[in-house]
Amino acid sequence: MTTGEFDQLYRELILDHYKNPRNHGLLDPADARAEGQNPLCGDEIAVTVRLGAGDVIEEVGFEGRGCAISQAATSMLSDLVKGRTAGEVALMPKEELLNELGIPLTPVRLKCAILGLGVLKLALHKAKGTPLPEEWGTAAKDLVLD
Amino acid sequence: MAVTAQPALDAYRVRADFPIFEQTIHGKPLAFLDSAASSQKPRQMLEAMVRFYETSYANVHRGVYELAERATAGLENARERVATLLNAPAAREVVFVRNATEGINLVAYAWGLSNLGPGDVVVATELEHHSNFVPWQYVARRTGADFRVLPLDDSGELRLDALDALVGGGRVKVVAAGIVSNALGTVNPIETLARWAHEHGAIVVADAAQAAPHRTLDVQALGCDFLALSGHKMCGPSGIGVLWGRAELLEAMEPFLTGGHMIRSVGLERTTWGELPHKFEAGTAPMAEAVGLAAAIDYLEAIGFDAIERHEHELTAYALGRLSELPWVTTFGPPLERRAGIVSFDVDGVHPHDVAQVLDFEGVAIRAGHHCCQPLMRRLGVTATNRASFYVYTVREEIDRLVEGLYRVRKAFS
Ligand SMILES: Cc1ncc(COP(=O)(O)O)c(C=O)c1O
Numbered sequence: 162m163t164t165g166e167f168d169q170l171y172r173e174l175i176l177d178h179y180k181n182p183r184n185h186g187l188l189d190p191a192d193a194r195a196e197g198q199n200p201l202c203g204d205e206i207a208v209t210v211r212l213g214a215g216d217v218i219e220e221v222g223f224e225g226r227g228c229a230i231s232q233a234a235t236s237m238l239s240d241l242v243k244g245r246t247a248g249e250v251a252l253m254p255k256e257e258l259l260n261e262l263g264i265p266l267t268p269v270r271l272k273c274a275i276l277g278l279g280v281l282k283l284a285l286h287k288a289k290g291t292p293l294p295e296e297w298g299t300a301a302k303d304l305v306l307d
Numbered sequence: 308m309a310v311t312a313q314p315a316l317d318a319y320r321v322r323a324d325f326p327i328f329e330q331t332i333h334g335k336p337l338a339f340l341d342s343a344a345s346s347q348k349p350r351q352m353l354e355a356m357v358r359f360y361e362t363s364y365a366n367v368h369r370g371v372y373e374l375a376e377r378a379t380a381g382l383e384n385a386r387e388r389v390a391t392l393l394n395a396p397a398a399r400e401v402v403f404v405r406n407a408t409e410g411i412n413l414v415a416y417a418w419g420l421s422n423l424g425p426g427d428v429v430v431a432t433e434l435e436h437h438s439n440f441v442p443w444q445y446v447a448r449r450t451g452a453d454f455r456v457l458p459l460d461d462s463g464e465l466r467l468d469a470l471d472a473l474v475g476g477g478r479v480k481v482v483a484a485g486i487v488s489n490a491l492g493t494v495n496p497i498e499t500l501a502r503w504a505h506e507h508g509a510i511v512v513a514d515a516a517q518a519a520p521h522r523t524l525d526v527q528a529l530g531c532d533f534l535a536l537s538g539h540k541m542c543g544p545s546g547i548g549v550l551w552g553r554a555e556l557l558e559a560m561e562p563f564l565t566g567g568h569m570i571r572s573v574g575l576e577r578t579t580w581g582e583l584p585h586k587f588e589a590g591t592a593p594m595a596e597a598v599g600l601a602a603a604i605d606y607l608e609a610i611g612f613d614a615i616e617r618h619e620h621e622l623t624a625y626a627l628g629r630l631s632e633l634p635w636v637t638t639f640g641p642p643l644e645r646r647a648g649i650v651s652f653d654v655d656g657v658h659p660h661d662v663a664q665v666l667d668f669e670g671v672a673i674r675a676g677h678h679c680c681q682p683l684m685r686r687l688g689v690t691a692t693n694r695a696s697f698y699v700y701t702v703r704e705e706i707d708r709l710v711e712g713l714y715r716v717r718k719a720f721s
Contacts, residue, residue, distance in 0.1 A: 166668045167665065167668055167719065170664065171661075201676065202676050202677075202690075203684070203689075205690065226690060227658055227660070228658035228659075228661045229720070230660075270660075270664075
């Protein structure tokens, strides 16, 4: 392996989030919760959220099984969204999270990276009726039934 | 082992027939350990397809001109070639489809929808690829039949002792089983299953997608009623597969896809169906693909299926041995004697996706995922595994590189 390629994808920050995930563990009670899977590789993530006044996210807790990218991205996300409103997170573009990750991703790995964000948006949608991403199309309906 | 006339396979020589190995991946020679998903292509097959396009191409069965006749001959020779490969009683029992999945769907729809109903039982195995699982589950639900699953033991072998309990007062109508498992490499006792199925008046649908590339198949000896395979896994092109079925069953069945070519006569009120196999081949056939598949079969038979099986057996023994040196690697699946050239494994604490990614940086291609076998993954208590699979062009060095790569995986993630 050229060290370059490995370091690009699994840079230290990502390995750190993977090995020491932030906000790990589900909150109980929680104001919003959802689970999701990436059927391609079997990544699984469950997200719980506590909301304060004005639907501001106060706490996030997540658990999951999956690859380093999916778990590290969710860990980073959980820090990133604290203090934002449910409505803001519903509209948060995936690019913001991808920038934070800061690694080049192939289409397959992209799905791993944004799984946690999707599950978080789903949790907020179920609890607060915030909009789901348009590009989800009708698939979103199936997700909501979870 | 019986003495065979086939000389041992020389994988280095075979490898030279496959242009894909002429490149490097991430600056390394390609170690391709994912043939169970799809095989690489020998020049002989590629050239046969190009030659067909360049010299014999026209739509089949329609024109009376020379080219159309050459094209028709290409397609029909391929059918004969497949019939011989499978020891099928007649070439008209060989239906060309897109892939094994389509072949199984053809049976599930065209046979299942008119032969299944409440009180009937459809049996699939916990080891099945989704291809031979979902169509049966779906058609059972549509017809009101019961869908039941034959369980596995802890090493991933079918629990034949649990068969009788599946009947449960119903009429068993279908037993759907793979010959070789793509996820674990398990070689299933199809003959035994077929005997049991026939005693209960059921048909047997054998998924040969993972067997046809690697071993001699004889539909008469297996005792199955339908058998499906995919060309792309056996050195052939993508876009062509085969459904073989017993003529009396195929004849009694309704068509699956309807339209051009599959008819005898079309009236304003009603249409009558053509003869076998045309009744099941609506629309323009995969002609060049059929020619490619025939060339692939020629290629494999020239090497010899006994030699192929022996080669893969030796590689599997070697791989299991090397992996057992790594205490942080767990392998899944049956003992070597009942295993084809497939090794599924887990690396302690590292998700298969990460394993496969790091190996890719080394130029080593393996598969990570559920292998279209989610019921099996659940049984194993995992969401995904790593899988290395071997074929005619696989050499030991590739397995050594896999093991070296796994040391790097371990170092990176621990
Ligand atoms: C055992 C088995 N059955 C069926 C299939 C489906 O093959 P195809 O996708 O070519 O239809 C595969 C391929 O992955 C397989 O390994």
